[in-house]
Amino acid sequence: MSNLPAVLITGASSGIGATYAQRFARRGHDLVLVARDKARLDALAAQLRDESGVAIDVLQADLTQADDLARVEQRLIEDTRIGVLINNAGMGQHGGFTQQTAASLDTLITLNITALTRLAAAIAPRLTQAGEGAIVNIGSVVGLAPELNMTVYGATKAFVLFLSQGLHLELGPKGVYVQAVLPAATRTEIWQRSGMDIDALPEVMEVGDLVDAALVGYDRRELVTIPPLHVAERWEALDGARRLLLSDLRQAQPAERYKTLA
Numbered sequence: 001m002s003n004l005p006a007v008l009i010t011g012a013s014s015g016i017g018a019t020y021a022q023r024f025a026r027r028g029h030d031l032v033l034v035a036r037d038k039a040r041l042d043a044l045a046a047q048l049r050d051e052s053g054v055a056i057d058v059l060q061a062d063l064t065q066a067d068d069l070a071r072v073e074q075r076l077i078e079d080t081r082i083g084v085l086i087n088n089a090g091m092g093q094h095g096g097f098t099q100q101t102a103a104s105l106d107t108l109i110t111l112n113i114t115a116l117t118r119l120a121a122a123i124a125p126r127l128t129q130a131g132e133g134a135i136v137n138i139g140s141v142v143g144l145a146p147e148l149n150m151t152v153y154g155a156t157k158a159f160v161l162f163l164s165q166g167l168h169l170e171l172g173p174k175g176v177y178v179q180a181v182l183p184a185a186t187r188t189e190i191w192q193r194s195g196m197d198i199d200a201l202p203e204v205m206e207v208g209d210l211v212d213a214a215l216v217g218y219d220r221r222e223l224v225t226i227p228p229l230h231v232a233e234r235w236e237a238l239d240g241a242r243r244l245l246l247s248d249l250r251q252a253q254p255a256e257r258y259k260t261l262a
């Protein structure tokens, strides 16, 4: 058993989550791996135990199912060894807005928003009490880009960014580090699962490069990490413009331009 905090990773059976698992195992952290596909989780756990000698638990859960989500929440509440949550499980959007069904909307929002938020809420009280720990939420640059035609998926990822910014303000002063990671197109199964052809994209990041860059941001205790963004000042300018806009809100009166129709 490691002296480092254990790391619970959702969506650890493939892609970004599986890569986080490998990287944290190499750093010597014990792991709790969560996803639906138990065979894949068991195989990854066996490989990482062999490679790194860390202790690994597998927790099979479909995070869109109430009972399963409650089991993972309970684990985060009770298992005091877990000091880091990688809130990574997520799914993409198949088709445009008018092609969505009630069920597909429900699943997408439940996994990308509800489960992620509830898991953060399950661990946050324990971490704030301990005065340490980390919550990493995997968002997406799509959350900044309504132009990309993945409207509901992008909206879920805009939620993840906002949630992370708010949690940083609430939990940061209590010693809890919060990070939002915003990948762009990264070579994982999510594209195929969403019915999209990754080979049709002009540029794709390899998943190891994405996670290694995200971990540089993590080690720096950066709030928002955008591995594909080469000009860091663009994010600072966007966030600065947002704060400037807030400073120009006057609550008592509507703005002059809304007082006449002309």
Ligand SMILES: NC(=O)c1ccc[n+]([C@@H]2O[C@H](COP(=O)([O-])OP(=O)(O)OC[C@H]3O[C@@H](n4cnc5c(N)ncnc54)[C@H](OP(=O)(O)O)[C@@H]3O)[C@@H](O)[C@H]2O)c1
Pocket: 010, 011, 012, 013, 014, 015, 016, 017, 034, 035, 036, 037, 038, 040, 061, 062, 063, 064, 088, 089, 090, 091, 092, 111, 138, 139, 140, 141, 182, 183, 184, 185, 186, 187, 188, 189, 190, 191, 193
């Ligand atoms: N790849 C990209 O281009 C990209 C870009 C931006 C953001 N992201 C974000 O990165 C995160 C990871 O995605 P990825 O690219 O690594 O895709 P991925 O390879 O498809 O991995 C998704 C993971 O989530 C798990 N998962 C899916 N539905 C689940 C459910 N109902 N309950 C529990 N686990 C579930 C999957 O495992 P099981 O099937 O075994 O459950 C899998 O381990 C997502 O939040 C995604 O939105 C990806």
